[in-house]
Amino acid sequence: MNIPKKIELIEVGPRDGLQNEPKPISTENKKELIRKLAKTGISRMETAAFVSPKWVPQMADADEISAYCNELGITYIALTPNLKAVERAILARVPQIAVFVGASTTFNKRNINKTTNESLKDCEDIFKKAKENGQFVRAYISMAFNCPFQGEVSFAEVNNVCQRFVELGADEIDIGDTNGHANPKMVYERISRLRDLYPDMVFVGHFHDTWNMALANTLAAMHAGVDKFDSSIGGLGGCPYSPGATGNLATEDLLLMLSQMDVETNVSYKELMDVAAFAKSLSSKLNSEADYNLSLH
Secondary structure: OOOOOEOEEEEOHHHHHOOOOOOOOOHHHHHHHHHHHHHOOOOEEEEEEOOOOOOOHHHOOHHHHHHHHHHHOOEEEEEOOOHHHHHHHHHOOOOEEEEEEEOOHHHHHHHHOOOHHHHHHHHHHHHHHHHHOOOEEEEEEEOOOEEOOOEEOOHHHHHHHHHHHHHHOOOEEEEEEOOOOOOHHHHHHHHHHHHHHOOOOOEEEEEEOOOOOHHHHHHHHHHOOOOEEEEEHHHOOOOOOOOOOOOEOEHHHHHHHHHHOOOEOOOOHHHHHHHHHHHHHHOHHHHHHHHHHHHOO
């Protein structure tokens, strides 16, 4: 088996996991989650999004969260979907930013009312500003396998975005199974082709567990040579513009699989399980599911 000896787990729970929670989560609870995660050995996490509170009220405290991450001295990522967001992130001294473009134009228009190519055009100024200020740029390709509105997304559509990200100087490209409808064969073949085309690019896997194949898809991506993966503590998250999509791959599930396979992560499973319980307590959705499950016994 072609398995990397070491995997980087990139925790996205504090941002991607919590951003769609309908019930407000206090800034103090978010800080506590970040602090607890940092203690487990996770070296990098996505913690904030510089977006309008009107559209994503859960991320209204991005400046305060960023200041806290700076105090902790951790490496963190903030989502910056436009130039104004990057300028805010620079003022907040955010070390790494993330942008996203949907490979599916249908999805991209539903998400931000722009075609894929229009979004790629916007990325030119975003990348330039970030690079001028020494920020690391993570570039997400959303809906890299399947789209809830158009069905299967072609490799040509994915490569259109990937090639432009490479040209613009992305430090890493995150391949997202945003609605969780990918399968291991598709993942292996698609990522293998991308790595052949762009051998010097760092790729990251980002899988959702809608069809309970996130772990299998992660393993397929590992076989294709990927050694960095996003995951969310407690399996928190889900894309609001992707009907039916469930949460991200749970960090504790991924860590358990990797530890059983003797893959090094430098993350403590025991400490992570304690954090998972705290993370789930913040989610109104998971609390409702727990209450329902208890009523069945």
